[in-house]
Amino acid sequence: MSSFSSEFLKRPVVDANGELFGHLGDIVIDPRSGEVTELLVEVIAELDVTKLPWPMEDGMCCVPAQEVSQIGARISLRR
Numbered sequence: 001m002s003s004f005s006s007e008f009l010k011r012p013v014v015d016a017n018g019e020l021f022g023h024l025g026d027i028v029i030d031p032r033s034g035e036v037t038e039l040l041v042e043v044i045a046e047l048d049v050t051k052l053p054w055p056m057e058d059g060m061c062c063v064p065a066q067e068v069s070q071i072g073a074r075i076s077l078r079r
Contacts (some may be wrong), residue, residue, distance in 0.1 A: 012074040013041050013063075020044055024075060025060050039063045039075070053079075 013021045021041065028038040040060040043049055055062050063077065070076040 008071070008075070013039070013077065014074055015077050016069070016079050018076075021047070021077060022061065028062075036065045038065060039068065 008027070009024055011024045013024055015021050022043040023041065024039060025042045026040040027036050028040065029035065030037050039062075040057075041063055042059070043052070043056075043061050049056050049061065052061055054064070054067075067078050068075060069078045
């Protein structure tokens with residue numbers, strides 16, 4: 001699994017408008033189902049993290065996997 005996730009780490013994460021939100025820091029996988037449940041995103045310094053709809057934990061924003069609309073060279077969020 002580590003080689004799978006390392007392919008995606010540090011990829012840019014953009015919002016629905018294509019604006020840079022941050023970079024992928026890690027992924028959270030449910031050990032029972034094997035499904036990705038959250039993306040941990042290193043948010044860019046220009047954003048006010050207190051206004052984000054998702055919680056911050058250990059300096060990373062915990063974005064639910066359901067908020068991802070597309071994964072490619074960059075990861076696009078639904079909002």
